[in-house]
Amino acid sequence: MGALEQHLSQSGGIRQGRVVRYVAFATLVGGGVHTLACWVALQLSFFRDYDAFEPFFTLAWIGHGLFLALVLSGVNRRCRDPYLTQPLLWWSTLVLVVSVYQIDQVRLPVMMLFFAILQLGLFRSTRRQYARLSVACVAGYLAGILLAWQWHPERVELAVELIQWFGFALMTAAIVFMAGEIGLLSQRLADRNQELADVVRWTRALAVQDELTGLFNRRYATERLAKLRELADRGGLSLTVAYADLDHFKHINDRSGHQEGDRVLREFAALGSALLDERDFMARFGGEEFLLVFVEHPEHEVWARLERLRSGLAQQVAADGVPVTVSLGMACFQPGDSLDGLLQRADAALYRAKQAGRNRVERAAPALEEAL
Numbered sequence: 001m002g003a004l005e006q007h008l009s010q011s012g013g014i015r016q017g018r019v020v021r022y023v024a025f026a027t028l029v030g031g032g033v034h035t036l037a038c039w040v041a042l043q044l045s046f047f048r049d050y051d052a053f054e055p056f057f058t059l060a061w062i063g064h065g066l067f068l069a070l071v072l073s074g075v076n077r078r079c080r081d082p083y084l085t086q087p088l089l090w091w092s093t094l095v096l097v098v099s100v101y102q103i104d105q106v107r108l109p110v111m112m113l114f115f116a117i118l119q120l121g122l123f124r125s126t127r128r129q130y131a132r133l134s135v136a137c138v139a140g141y142l143a144g145i146l147l148a149w150q151w152h153p154e155r156v157e158l159a160v161e162l163i164q165w166f167g168f169a170l171m172t173a174a175i176v177f178m179a180g181e182i183g184l185l186s187q188r189l190a191d192r193n194q195e196l197a198d199v200v201r202w203t204r205a206l207a208v209q210d211e212l213t214g215l216f217n218r219r220y221a222t223e224r225l226a227k228l229r230e231l232a233d234r235g236g237l238s239l240t241v242a243y244a245d246l247d248h249f250k251h252i253n254d255r256s257g258h259q260e261g262d263r264v265l266r267e268f269a270a271l272g273s274a275l276l277d278e279r280d281f282m283a284r285f286g287g288e289e290f291l292l293v294f295v296e297h298p299e300h301e302v303w304a305r306l307e308r309l310r311s312g313l314a315q316q317v318a319a320d321g322v323p324v325t326v327s328l329g330m331a332c333f334q335p336g337d338s339l340d341g342l343l344q345r346a347d348a349a350l351y352r353a354k355q356a357g358r359n360r361v362e363r364a365a366p367a368l369e370e371a372l
């Protein structure tokens, strides 16, 4: 797939309304102007075969109508280019070239409509597609002149026609070159836009995410937790938080290396995330310290989940064959709890878990008891 086509397919989300407008403009306005020009030529007796006018344009309009029907029915959506650009350009060019065979004296002005046809393909055609179409058009124009001269020599001034054809061919070549340059520029612009969009997406992710584990970072998690605390304070929901701190993580790093340490951190993050429901979240608060937030779970259920996390880690994750363990301290929100107060109680519970020998879950005492 060429770069341009790739861009077309990647840009996705093409609005059908825009496609319908484009095809309607190309067929109704483009076809209309061409028909009018030939009709004027007919009135001025430049259109050679009077009887051919009606059947020829009936056929041309059936083709135009077919394009319109394809986009109005939505069949075009199944095509790689829903604008049907290339078929439309080739059809319009064919109609034009065949029509100018019939026209004497004013053949060149009518042929100029080809430049309008080329315009329709701008940004949607590669230079090669443009070149192929133009060669076909220029060759068709020449064939038309030669055929007309052969069968109606009295109506064709060959030298004049050939000079005009030559000028047309040169102008077409220049336009194809220019269109190619514009196409390249637009492609480059599209690439830059894509790069910019990627950077914005990446920066946004960095603002909320911890790069190593993909969990929320401390800043974002605290913001989110503050909002939940407000809701909980208004009696809107129940909230439980838990600090988790990997045991003797320094030893893991020292013994198995930093990379192995990173792998353990990622695996712990994955195990923890698997325990969460839709409204819960987990964040990396720094180093080997994590925060889990549970929304609308009874205390015993959070306890059971944390126990599952603790035992799951010891069973499933090892560094250099040595099981990894974690200590956890949980605290349930109580009316009047400040964010700091709630986190401090969870931290105190974690401290107790570490003091009691690690690899365990400790529950914070209610705020009042803790204060005593």
Ligand SMILES: Nc1nc2c(ncn2[C@@H]2O[C@H](COP(=O)(O)OP(=O)(O)OP(=O)(O)O)[C@@H](O)[C@H]2O)c(=O)[nH]1
Binding pocket: 212, 245, 246, 247, 248, 249, 250, 251, 253, 257, 258, 259, 260, 261, 262, 265, 286, 287, 288, 354
């Ligand atoms: N691999 C890795 N190590 C980290 C990262 N961030 C912090 N650390 C290490 O984590 C270790 C934390 O050590 P400590 O705070 O002494 O805690 P600990 O060894 O887990 O001991 P306890 O918490 O008391 O069980 C330090 O050695 C840090 O270098 C990280 O992103 N990757």
